[in-house]
Amino acid sequence: MDTIRAFIAIELPPAVKTELGRVAEGLGAGLPRGAVRWVRPAQMHLTLRFLGDTPAERLPDVGRALDAAAATQSPFALRLDGVGCFPNRRAPRVVWVGLAAPDGGESAPLLALKAALDGALTPLGWPPEDRPFRAHLTLGRVKDEGAVRGVEWAADVQPLAVPVAALHLIESDLRPDGPIYTVRRTSHLRSD
Incomplete structure (x- = not known):
């Protein structure tokens, strides 16, 4: 059966990707090489749902779910909101920049x-995830826990706007030099 590795995401404007790259470069400046695998800015996005290996024959159904979710919401904006770590700063596995509403609160x-997206995907066999959703943009994944012990993970992050006007179904083709992303479908948020 033909499958693709897929996820649903919100694309970022070039200025936001540039800022995220600047923040990652600053955070990595004092770390040993290879301690963190940094995400290339061109590949950064806000993942709303990882689907995993998805049968190609299911893509039309997933596309309709994207359309249904997008129809529930008008375009809105987020903003970059500071550096954080999963699961925590003392033992980080993922380093990220958060996203907030323009006023700084939850969006x-x-x-x-x-x-709405979770509701549309549930009947297709993708129930909501067990952990609460936390809007974040992954900067890097820790590869050497000992090398990052005691790092403060602090950086000035410009609160740049992140407009949200569409959902994208993206295919992820894993390669040795990094993933190749291909947008398979775009569903625009409703226009009032």
Whole structure:
């Protein structure tokens, strides 16, 4: 059976990717080479849902689910909101920059869009994830825990705007030199 490795995401404007690259470069400057595998800015996006290996024959159904979720929400904006780590700063596995509403709080439109997406995917066999959704943009994944012990993970992050106007179904083709992403479908948020 033909499958693709897929996820659903929100694309980022070039200025945001540039800022994320600047932040990652600053964080990595004092670390040993290879301690963190940094994500290339061109590949950064806001993942709303990882689907994993998805049968190609299911893509039309997933596309309709994207359309249904996108129809529930008008375009809105987020903003970059500071550096964090999963699971925590003392023992990080993932280093990220958060996203917030323009006023700095949680984004009700983003949470509503995520809930609509989960609701549309559940009947297709992708129930909501067990962990709560935390809007973040992955900067890097820790490869050497000892090398990052005691790092503060602090950086000035410009609160740049991240407009949200569409959902994208993206194919991820894993390669030795990094993944290749191909947008398979775009569903635009409703226009009022």
